[in-house]
Amino acid sequence: MSATATEIAALRRRYLLMATSIFVLDLAITLIFSALSGAWANSWRTIGAGVILLLAFNWTISSRLFAPIQDYLEGKTSFDSIQRRLTQLPILSAAGVGIMAFIVWSFRLSTPWWIETSQLPPTIADFIVADLVLTVFYFTFTYFVISDYLATLCGFIFDRYGENLGLFFGSYRQKLMVALLVISITPLAAIMAELYSYEGERLHSEILVDVATAALGVALSAYFIVRSFLRPLRILSDGMEEVASGNLEVRVAVTSNDEAGEVTTRFNAMVEGLRERERIRETFGRYVDESVAATILARRGDASGEVAEATILFTDIAGFTTIAEYLSPSELVAVLNEYLGTVLEPIRRNGGVVNTFIGDGLFASFNMPLACPDHACAAVQAAIDIQRAVGSRTFGDFGVALATRIGISSGPVIGGSVGAGQRMSYTLLGDTVNLAARLEVLNKELGTRILVSQSTRDACGERFAFTPLGTVGVRGRSEQIAIFTPDPNLQETAS
Template identity: 65%
Template sequence: MSATHAEIAALRRHYLWRATSVAFLSVAINLIYVSITGAWPILWRSAASGFFLLLGVNWLIARQLFEPIRRFLDGETPFENIQRRLTQLPLLSARYVGLLSIVVVAFQTSTPWWIPSVGLVLPPPTIADFATICIVLPVFFFTYTYFVVSDYLAGLCEFIFSRYGHNLGLFFGSYPLKLLVALVVISVAPLATIVVHLFSYDGERLQLDILIDVASAVLGITISAYFISRSLLRPIGILSRAMTSVAGGDLAVRVPVTSNDEVGELTGRFNDMVDGLRERERIRETFGRYVDENIAAAILRRQGDGQRSGEIAEATILFTDIERFTTIAEYLAPHELVDALNDYLETVLEPIRRHGGVVNTFIGDGLFASFNVPLACENHAAAAVRAAIDIQRAVGRRTFGMAGVALATRIGVSTGSVIGGDVGAGKRLSFTLLGDTVNLAARLEELNKDHGTRILVSSSTCAACRGGFAFQPLGKVAVRGLSEPIAIFSVDPTVGKA
């Protein structure tokens, strides 16, 4: 949502007062001077010169500096056209204040030389004093304005970020230089003025000048330190809070860039980092929809360790397929078929996961699950048989999809050694299981057609279960891919553990 005209006017008015507030600081320093010296007759002349240049002329300059920003806020120009002006706003504002303050301070300090009848209590300043004041005060006014406008810029950037979604992308400031200038102006400048006065005056004049220096320094440093600390620490505080949120798992964080220096650039890179983390999390969540979360975790863990080599482990493999699926697909509309298939797979997945198995791959209307690899599963052979029995019970008692399709499933289970590892090329990898145990489970699922059974298990699975299930030996059969016939067993899903 764009800013309203009232909000834009308030933003501009706020900036103008910030940029011209140095005029009131100049008057305050003049009040300190006349209060201590009693030179009240010159107050109006000093105040008038300060107000005319630091308030009046500076106000007109500040309006022109803000004009491109106003056009952006009004939607008249794109953000890219005002980025440079935005990031340089503190420096430009302070530069003009510095130039104007040189004229003001030179005029105010030199009046005792060319207007002798002004009722001054103190004699005209020395050349060294005059030069020092003409350097120190403009530098102080420059620094004050820079940090005051920098503080304003932080609020303006937050507003632009919240309303327009734009962040600073240009950085011309220097955080170390800001710190250096702040320290010099706050500490060195007042001391330099006092040192010059110590060598320029003595007696009562020295006492009065040092008193003026101290009082002015206390006022100026107090006000400046407030804005300097806000300008330097506020962006760091915003970034620190954002980091805390991200550390707590909140990847929706995006923070405004509120400074034009290295901290602002760091904030921008922080946003880029969070965007990258958010994209990776989105990819991982999407990945998890297609691959079992335990498989995904194994792949990520292995890649994080730099591992791609295979490993051999003992596991139980379960294959399941829908009986007469091709015939069923012929009379169902595509959306009905997909709806029924998804409903069926959800029903099959639940027992597998409940008994500690992991789904490795969906193969058309079937799936391939493993027990004990990559997720450890105690008594994995018995767990796989329990899962097979529960699948048959769950599938047999219901229909699937909006069309209410009845489905029957065949299951093959085999136990033995498997090879697990990342298989693929380039950036496309998949964690899979290989070996005779996997092939045998797939063949057992197919052999259910020949024996009119629902669950077939290998002799190794039967032996590993150590009883507890209604196994029925079916003799030895030749299995494609194996050199020797193997003993197979059927399982009655209505009998035994579940």
């Protein structure tokens, strides 16, 4: 949402007040000097110079500095066209004030030399030092006041327009160095100039003026310096807390034109990267089981071959081809999705991982890649739960009844990423996988619903009641294999 005319006017007015706030400080310094030195007769000249330059002329210059920013806020220009002005706003405002301060104090300090006044003329050394110290002080004060305002302005632009600074001309180190020097060294420099320039009552009076002026100026400057340094860090810290609490939707406003702003920009880029990775993980998890996706991401995409003992489970729908003939494509997909959702839940509940959906069936594994200590029993329990869940309901708007065939085998399994180039897939390979697939198909010939291999039967021990079905030959194996089917009616008493 763009800013309203009232909001833009308030932002402009606040900037002009902040830019000309130096006049208030200057007026206070002038009154302190007049009161302690007794130079009231000349105060109208000194105050007048401040009104003309530090207030009126400064207001005009500041209005021109803000004009491009106002055009952007009103939608007349792009953000890119005013980024440089935003970044340089503190230094440009301070530079203007510094030039005007030099002129004002050159006029004030030199007045006793060319106008008859009760004010005593300064020494050349005091004139030079005082003029330079006050100029630097006014420059520094304005710079940090506008830096503090810049944080508010950038925060407003971020909230309303979604734009962040991308140009950084400031230096955190230089800012800190200038701040420390101005607060600590400049008052001492002014006092040292007085010590070498005056003596007696005049020295006491001049030092008193310096101390009173420094106390006021340093206190106000320190306030804005601290705000200018700490606000960007506080905003960044709040953003980090949000990320630490799990909120990856956070985006932080860049409110500083120095290294703190650059760090904030990199923080936003980092969070965007984390957000993108989370989107990839979530999307990946829609097509690959979440545990498989998590495993691959944790290995930074490196899922090279590994061997582990696991149990493989294949499912298929009996007579699915016939069912598909009298359902429309949309109805068929709806039935299949509802069915697969029903089958998926017992597998996950028992610690299994669905590796692949194969048409109307699926290929699940227990103990790879997700650890499942009692994987054979878990797979058999999942198969029994699937039969009960599928057999007790119908699917789709037409109430289609489905029968599921399941094959289970346990043994060594090879897991890893296979593919070429940019197309990779995590899969499980080995004789155990092939045998489970063959057993699923064999159900059709034997009229059974669940078939398990000898290895799975042995691994389950006495947990389930199994009915032996003798030995059969399966494609890919030269020897006969023993096969079993669990009795779902007896499995609870056997467990």
